[in-house]
Amino acid sequence: xxxxxxxxxxxxxxxxxxxxxxxxxxxxxxxxxxxxxxxxxxxxxxxxxxxxxxxxxxxxxxxxxxxxxxxxxxxxxxxxxxxxxxxxxxxxxxxxxxxxxxxxxxxxxxxxxxxxxxxxxxxxxxxxxxxxxxxxxxxxxxxxxxxxxxxxxxxxxxxxxxxxxxxxxxxxxxxxxxxxxxxxxxxxxxxxxxxxxxxxxxxxxxxxxxxxxxxxxxxxxxxxxxxxxxxxxxxxxxxxxxxxxxxxxxxxxxxxxxxxxxxxxxxxxxxxxxxxxxxxxxxxxxxxxxxxxxxxxxxxxxxxxxxxxxxxxxxxxxxxx
Amino acid sequence: xxxxxxxxxxxxxxxxxxxxxxxxxxxxxxxxxxxxxxxxxxxxxxxxxxxxxxxxxxxxxxxxxxxxxxxxxxxxxxxxxxxxxxxxxxxxxxxxxxxxxxxxxxxxxxxxxxxxxxxxxxxxxxxxxxxxxxxxxxxxxxxxxxxxxxxxxxxxxxxxxxxxxxxxxxxxxxxxxxxxxxxxxxxxxxxxxxxxxxxxxxxxxxxxxxxxxxxxxxxxxxxxxxxxxxx
Numbered sequence: 001x002x003x004x005x006x007x008x009x010x011x012x013x014x015x016x017x018x019x020x021x022x023x024x025x026x027x028x029x030x031x032x033x034x035x036x037x038x039x040x041x042x043x044x045x046x047x048x049x050x051x052x053x054x055x056x057x058x059x060x061x062x063x064x065x066x067x068x069x070x071x072x073x074x075x076x077x078x079x080x081x082x083x084x085x086x087x088x089x090x091x092x093x094x095x096x097x098x099x100x101x102x103x104x105x106x107x108x109x110x111x112x113x114x115x116x117x118x119x120x121x122x123x124x125x126x127x128x129x130x131x132x133x134x135x136x137x138x139x140x141x142x143x144x145x146x147x148x149x150x151x152x153x154x155x156x157x158x159x160x161x162x163x164x165x166x167x168x169x170x171x172x173x174x175x176x177x178x179x180x181x182x183x184x185x186x187x188x189x190x191x192x193x194x195x196x197x198x199x200x201x202x203x204x205x206x207x208x209x210x211x212x213x214x215x216x217x218x219x220x221x222x223x224x225x226x227x228x229x230x231x232x233x234x235x236x237x238x239x240x241x242x243x244x245x246x247x248x249x250x251x252x253x254x255x256x257x258x259x260x261x262x263x264x265x266x267x268x269x270x271x272x273x274x275x276x277x278x279x280x281x282x283x284x285x286x287x288x289x290x291x292x293x294x295x296x297x298x299x300x301x302x303x304x305x306x307x308x309x310x311x312x313x314x315x316x317x318x319x320x321x
Numbered sequence: 322x323x324x325x326x327x328x329x330x331x332x333x334x335x336x337x338x339x340x341x342x343x344x345x346x347x348x349x350x351x352x353x354x355x356x357x358x359x360x361x362x363x364x365x366x367x368x369x370x371x372x373x374x375x376x377x378x379x380x381x382x383x384x385x386x387x388x389x390x391x392x393x394x395x396x397x398x399x400x401x402x403x404x405x406x407x408x409x410x411x412x413x414x415x416x417x418x419x420x421x422x423x424x425x426x427x428x429x430x431x432x433x434x435x436x437x438x439x440x441x442x443x444x445x446x447x448x449x450x451x452x453x454x455x456x457x458x459x460x461x462x463x464x465x466x467x468x469x470x471x472x473x474x475x476x477x478x479x480x481x482x483x484x485x486x487x488x489x490x491x492x493x494x495x496x497x498x499x500x501x502x503x504x505x506x507x508x509x510x511x512x513x514x515x516x517x518x519x520x521x522x523x524x525x526x527x528x529x530x531x532x533x534x535x536x537x538x539x540x541x542x543x544x545x546x547x548x549x550x551x552x
Contacts, residue, residue, distance in 0.1 A: 251426075255470065256426075256429060258427045259427060262431040306388070307380070307384060307388060310384070312422075312470070312471065312472070313424045313426055
């Protein structure tokens with residue numbers, strides 16, 4: 001099998017049976033600090049692979065689009081080929097790791113709501129935090145892609161958090177990577193294992209890669225233990241989460257907007273003389289039963305053209321909340 | 322000939338249309354509530370979509386009605402070459418369906434306009450304007466979204482293909498801005514499709530179908546329509 005890419009803890013191989021698929025091989029290597037600290041633990045690859053398979057299947061079942069197809073060899077997953085977007089998406093529920101160092105705060109502080117952060121996927125630069133404005137201007141991703149990844153990361157956060165909660169496991173934070181498939185769909189890629197997330201028990205004891213970062217115990221035994229707990233949770237008992245999106249419909253520029261003009265006149269009668277122009281449009285709030293996927297976004301554009309807006313005179317835009 | 326007069330929830334001109342059509346020899350107008358779907362149009366030789374406020378004008382005037390299942394039957398009949406007229410909200414529905422090009426936007430005044438207007442009928446023969454080519458007629462209008470808009474390319478083809486049978490004008494028959502009640506491009510009051518069998522117009526011919534109503538100029542349009550159902 002041809003090697004497509006070799007990462008710190010995984011190898012991506014071309015699936016000999018299909019050009020649209022790859023085989024992701026999980027190695028026993030564990031690294032931390034951008035590869036400064038590195039060690040092999042026999043069986044780590046297999047357990048990370050098993051857990052990724054388990055959680056990808058769970059998330060797929062909840063409607064999240066992932067690259068996962070099926071399990072291959074014991075440390076291999078068969079996946080859809082996807083070009084990785086060079087942005088790491090981090091979701092945090094509780095302060096830990098670089099977040100604490102960056103803001104000088106204590107580990108363990110609960111955030112008022114989940115926080116999404118973007119990092120550049122580049123070891124040489126030590127994966128720096130990046131703003132959405134910089135991502136867009138550097139052409140690393142489009143704004144729509146960032147909104148999409150943010151929305152999916154929040155869905156993943158909800159579904160993992162609820163599952164873990166059943167077994168008194170606390171999801172502190174995690175890092176996701178996304179890729180674009182041959183069809184142009186953005187899917188959740190990479191892996192989902194304690195290598196990419198922090199999980200604590202109820203006494204805030206680490207059950208993840210922090211064991212290795214902080215030399216606190218047997219990594220493979222801990223991964224196995226946390227996986228056994230996870231498997232005792234009942235995925236069916238996790239309530240589905242709805243997603244709200246907005247569709248904004250506006251009259252195309254160049255076409256008169258009498259309701260806006262009337263509103264502007266009324267504003268000037270009220271003394272707001274500096275209002276140069278008012279244009280009135282519509283906002284639809286749409287609540288979906290499932291997480292956002294490329295397929296759902298495609299359906300939304302059809303909805304917009306077929307009913308919600310009149311493409312002859314109006315333009316429309318979808319906003320993920 | 323069986324003429325299906327459609328009624329969507331919120332349509333309110335269907336009785337005026339039925340009454341006006343009943344004055345015309347050979348017309349057998351029947352009321353077809355939209356809930357009957359395709360089956361309601363089984364025997365129809367022609368269709369009138371009357372004015373009103375289908376679905377309360379929610380979303381955009383005509384938008385919700387335009388995706389009802391009965392509209393598939395309207396499309397089929399139009400494709401067969403049978404005559405179809407959409408009046409006022411009916412015109413809005415036909416344009417939302419895409420059977421007629423362009424869109425009907427809010428009146429430039431942002432007001433509901435209800436008054437008698439004059440129309441200059443085009444010199445060019447159409448199925449709906451026989452015996453009235455080039456004439457000046459008087460009909461009432463009553464709408465808030467009658468401001469006809471289309472792209473420049475679309476407007477060019479409407480003109481080049483003589484598909485603008487009715488334009489707003491003054492009492493002297495002059496088509497100018499001062500006689501434009503809603504801001505429509507080129508004073509357009511009504512247009513036809515490429516095939517010539519689908520007419521959409523904002524003014525109400527049924528409300529000008531007897532002298533006692535103030536004018537009977539609209540009756541000719543409906544008579545032409547009925548005659549076309551026999552072809």
